[in-house]
Amino acid sequence: MYFRRIENLSGVLPAFEPTAFTRRTFLKLTTLAGTGLTLGAVLPACSSGGSSSGTSGAGAEPLVTPFVRIAPDNTVTVIVKHLEAGQGVWTGLAAVVAEELDAAWSQIRAENAPAQVPQYGNLAFDPKGSVQGTGGSTAMSNSWDQLRQAGATARAMLVAAAAEQWNVPAAEIQVQDGVLSHASGKRATFGELASAAARQPVPTNVTLKDPSQFTLIGRDKLPRLDSHAKSTGRQQFAIDVMLPGMMTAVVARPPRFGGKVQSFDATAAKAVPGVVDVVQIPRGVAVVARDTWSARKGRDALKVTWDESTAEQRGTPELMAEYKRLARQSDALTALKRGDVAAGFRRAAKVIEAEFGLPYLAHAPMEPLTAVCRLDADRCEIWAGAQFHTVDQANAAQAVGLKPEQVSIHTVAAGGTFGRRATPDSDYISEVASIAKATGGKYPVRLIWTREDDITGGRYRPLSYHRIRAALSRDGKVIAYEQRLVGQSLIAGTPFEAMMMKDGIDPAAVEGNAAEQYDIPNALVTWTNPKVGVPVLWWRSVGHTHTAFSKEIVIDELAEAAGKDPVEFRLAMLEHHPRLAGVLKLAAEKAEWGKLPGSGNGRGRGVAVQESFGSAVAQVVDVTVKDDRVTVDRVVCAVDCGIAVTPDVVRAQMESGIGYGLAAALHGKITLTEGRVDQTNFHQYEVLRIHEMPRHIEVHIAPSTNPPTGVGEPGTPPIAPAVANAIRAAATGIKVRKLPFDLAEARKA
């Protein structure tokens, strides 16, 4: 069984897992060829231990470029530099290559790229590709040109090989569904031409298709490449990786953030059958055992004394009180300033004031954080659903005392992330590397976070507080807007601070506010970064998770105060935001805005719209409110994400974003009491279950010829405010100011 596991595992290893010579050659070739977007490197088959592309005889070798491998067995394997965490990148990125190649979808496979920059760097993070990672809904947008070039380049080499073999002009060769043909009757598959194509020079100037010629891109029901494996239990995640002799570890971490190990007594833990080692690491004490159950029992028996002298001791009530105080201080940083706000308020016919509080949130992906490490004297291998490869390499290298280039990362599918697996300190990967180091690399080790570790372990969406004032003119227009935000920075104090902070402002803390997204002549947005010891992180849609909430509720209440229709009121402020206006109109039209049957009387309809990660999303929501409980009956969603490469994935991501946002709206909160997290597992950190998923969700994709933009995150921000607006419209008189919804409390307010 072990050996079969290992063979299976090798199928997910990088294709270029090479001898030193081929690795060097590869790097040299790719570096020479690398001008960012241009593909160049073409390798012979090399000793590709992990390649599934068998050879069909002597001299048969695949065509290999950094992003695609065409094998003699006629499979086309697209090398994917991004983490597949459910958002559909294997399918979407493969479709881009397949389109330009004119491949048949049935011959397409996807394989994870090794951790290697600049080859596989994210061009949205840095055009030079210095950081490989997945985030900000950039996988498609930063790969679009790169992978079209990759597909077109490989296609040109196949065509050149056919032209040479058939002795006909390349321009006369047709390519369709993985077959090249010529009017003379000559015909060959990609597989048959792969070896000859590999010997062709790499073209430097290929022509990309006109979008009107696309046949795979935009195809309505393109089958996902991972559906079968994920419907049969065969998809391998990090938690499923088995190496010979591997041990399993769990870690005891401080109960308060910032705590440290003072001392520990491992006697009882070591007495648990199956426990093999108990070792201290920088983040706690690891119990290593022959299986997960023994490791957990060992940790239960472990006695640790924590030094909490520098730990965060405050609870949520104290933090929220502090945030309210900070929002009233005058020393906040200015994130946005436009026009003359004071003058705007002086001319106001009506002023609306509102305060919003949103809780810490855990990401809680279904696969808890897990990674495997195998450490030798001069090499460290990590298996993980790695989301931040370059950062993870550096952190693992530091933990084991090697250089980053001595750390290889075998990326496997992640059982969800929502941002959680991209951490500046690579928390779980650093831990597993530290355990391997502390146990001398004598066995491969797998680290598993339990659900309790995940819920109590930090890296939350920040707690936030917004204080908003907005002014309406006599003719019902928003003439002034002021928003004071308080919430922890995601990047201050991390290695990204220098790259991402602008004039002391963390863009991720303020992005998506009303002044940014509506035409408001006079506006001021300030931000205060409170000093709190709770570690925070980007959570699906980052700053938009809280800014869209307050923005869309305030705008809706301003519409009501102005006596105007909420959709018309918004459209009047979106002249300079045509994509937002477009999706708002589309959603309103498809939802038959204004015609809700049985409106009032406990039923209500609401709308919200938000642009995030380059895409605009509007949602019209129908709810029923009964006994202060809300049921979301219907969501009509419109999205403009540029060209929808894989429309069914786009729809799935909108459905997913809606469900993820609804979980937070209905249930989500992490609270602290005297520095300790109150929730431990799904009975206390409740998430959305199937009976709460709206029975009716429809997603409409705005037609577009613009390059593709993000879909993983933009579906999330509008849902909570749209539901809040629907609750108010349900004639309940409730103004929502907090999440998760507590209608009984809101009614009293």
Place this chain on the structure above:
Amino acid sequence: MALTLSVNGQPRELDVDPQMPLLWALRDHLQLTGTKFGCGMALCGACTVHVDGQPTRSCVTPVSAVQGKNITTIEGLATPAGKALQNAWVELNVPQCGYCQSGQIMSAAALLADNPRPSDEEIDAAMSGNICRCATYARIRAAIHQAADTLPVAVTKG
């Protein structure tokens, strides 16, 4: 302690703590990793297997409690309903991250074995113990209906 379990129709021997939850015996000792760990408290359903046909949370079921019983995991799911569900899952592109889907399918297969034509309400009731953080719930409902539609009512029993 030496135990014998019947897993997917095969006798499997293992030497573990009798209190070890079936989940960890399957995953760590029998290398049947299709069954997933999600919470360890029977709260999320990712670990769902069938014990004598009944959907069971393997993360809280000690191995000593299932000796002599027939255990079916996603790897051994071979009923007509199970296959129909897997086909519908693929056709409707249900999985996203996919981590919870083994448990979802095992719960759905048990549902169809009991109730060959479930309504939305019955699906919600039977599936509410299975969490999906990607919120593929709308497609799960649709796929269960689609699978049910392909099965003759008599065949889904058993």
